[in-house]
Amino acid sequence: MVRLSNTMIGVLNAITFLLSIPILAGGIWLRARADGTECERYLAAAFIAVGVFLIVVSIAGLVGACCRVTCLLWFYLVAMFVLIVVLLGFTVFAFVVTNKGAGEAVSGRGFKEYRLGDYSNWLQDRVENNKNWNKIRGCLVDSKVCKKLEDKHETLEQFIKSDLSPIQSGCCKPPTSCGFTFVNSTQWTGTPNNTSDQDCGTWGNDASTLCYGCQSCKAGVVATLKTDWKRIAIVNIIFLVFIIIVYSVGCCAFRNNRRDHRNGGYKQGAYA
Structure with a gap:
């Protein structure tokens, strides 16, 4: 049986992959609109970038965990670590630049x-x-x-x-x-x-x-940016907790892959 941590990473990334498809499709649709505004084009670029990032990372995590491909799982963990650093940095920055000013x-x-x-x-x-x-x-x-x-x-x-x-x-x-x-x-x-x-x-x-x-x-x-950024920062804190948990599980899966490769395969029935 596949280790529990590998299974969890596989399931989570399968869900992420499915969620990334409508995000990417929405960005392509906004980009293709003949009467789209300049703002919609900027929004489309953001959707496309996020969609592509999620698809690439989720595929790496899914294949790396389920097919025991250590290099893909390593790439997945690096990408997740970068995401955690970026989200943490943005959250702190958002609170700093929005700490003053009111109507x-x-x-x-x-x-x-x-x-x-x-x-x-x-x-x-x-x-x-x-x-x-x-x-x-x-x-x-x-x-x-x-x-x-x-x-x-x-x-x-x-x-x-x-x-x-x-x-x-x-x-x-x-x-x-x-x-x-x-x-x-x-x-x-x-x-x-x-x-x-x-x-x-x-x-x-x-x-x-x-x-x-x-x-x-x-x-x-x-003033509108200040309100929106504070809301985003609060959501980011919740998302960060989730991402850190997933990252920890991914680390367990990566450790399992390396151990199994050293042992020439993995033992049936073992769990992380």
Whole structure:
């Protein structure tokens, strides 16, 4: 009988292989879409990379454990170790760069407003880079996040009570301090009464302009990243525990393979 640790690694990698197929297929589908946005193409590349990685690693683990191929099992363990280091590093980094910054409540409003200077320097540098921001801005326009807000056809009373997302608050309307007059959720008129805030001069009623060039929009994106990264970091901790357990079992299987090769085969009925 095959050793228990080898059997467990084989089963786990068979499941991983089956799960990686829809991930890879989803990435290829997104990549092949004729009307796909730039954001979808970036997402497709990530799905394809993850799918290919999982397929290669799962095949190495499956064949290495079940067919007693020590070199493949060694490759599998190296890949798993690298994955553990990467996940651990990202988790620690995510908590460090998201440890500061929060939205500011606005008197008489249901939403918060965001200032880029409240967040970590690393996150600020990412969105202040023009090359990065042009890509992010294109994604925001393509996602029609502000068009969806406009389509609600809210009155001023309804709008000021809205619980806007950080991106909607920062990108789809001018800062409250500018003193513009409400027309609809994405249309504001008048002369700004706050000349110290450069966002007041950056705002434009054109659907492709709005506040996409504002510091408040960049702050809204950073605030969203902060929330998402913290959630991912928490999930990573759970995933890391699972990966470390699998890695430990894989080490047992690798030890079994080496012992069996030294002994010229494995003894029937032996378990790890």
